[in-house]
Amino acid sequence: MPRLGGGPYRGSRTAGPGEGEGESDGASGHRAHRAHHGRPARRARAAAGRDGAGWPGWSPLDSFTLESPAPGGGEGVGAVRVFRTGRHVSRERIVVSEPDRHFAYVLLSGLPLRDYRADVVLTPGADGGTEIRWRSVFRAKVPGTGWIYRWALGRFVKDVVRGLARHAAATG
Template sequence: MGVQHIDVSATTTAPAAAVYALLRDGASWPGWSPLGSFELESPGEDGGESVGAVRVFRTGRTTSRERIVELVPDRRLSYVLLSGLAIKDYRADIDLTERPDGTTIRWHSSFRAKVPGMGGLYRRTLTKFIQQCADGLAQHAAARLTP
């Protein structure tokens, strides 16, 4: 079973700090993504949503559990999937690159399908979902700057 890769991006007029603040706040995700709800299952090493935190997102009948594995203030949030989808070894890195006119959001991930032959289907489905997340994050961050 081969490794599948997803790489999407979006741009926003918001500064990287504003985008990063939304990424760090799991409770904000249902407001700008297709996710239905958020719960902090366990805090991270430094409390709250720090490295090691386990976040639970529910959408319809799907519940995914994710652990934050890397945080670089205003530049990167990375997480791994612990359970919830028929994939394994899932890791996502959300990189923020600030530019004079805003921020580029690059959301890239890799995984393996648990079921042989299903990697392509999961990649196509997740690519669409993650693009919606990146676009929603970009739009929401920009809208928060507008009085």
């Protein structure tokens, strides 16, 4: 299990309807966010992974570029995507793309982190909505700075999840 400088994040919060909140499963380096919305979630499932160009419209991201498509084309497994937020640029490779269910990527560059992987899992809710679970695992390159990235990425991912839930509710 990856360890972050500064020890494990502890504590747990569960989101209410339409909210994304931070959660830890008690393991070092894990951060998860959830949101649930009651509308049919086809758009949320599509937007969660395969539509990077749409992310700047509902997330804190400023721009998107498909640096290299997947071997089969588009934003499938193997595609490299570039997102910009202000002066920050991050590059990521898609490693899992199961339409309407699971999307995962690894960070190639942009943050001083090792072994960064995020998994976005979408599950149908009993009310016809969708639960969005976004979980990131990483190690800080600089010892003692892991807590900073847990905090900053936790806030950022929470904003992304909330934006996705709002987008799905508005367009679902």
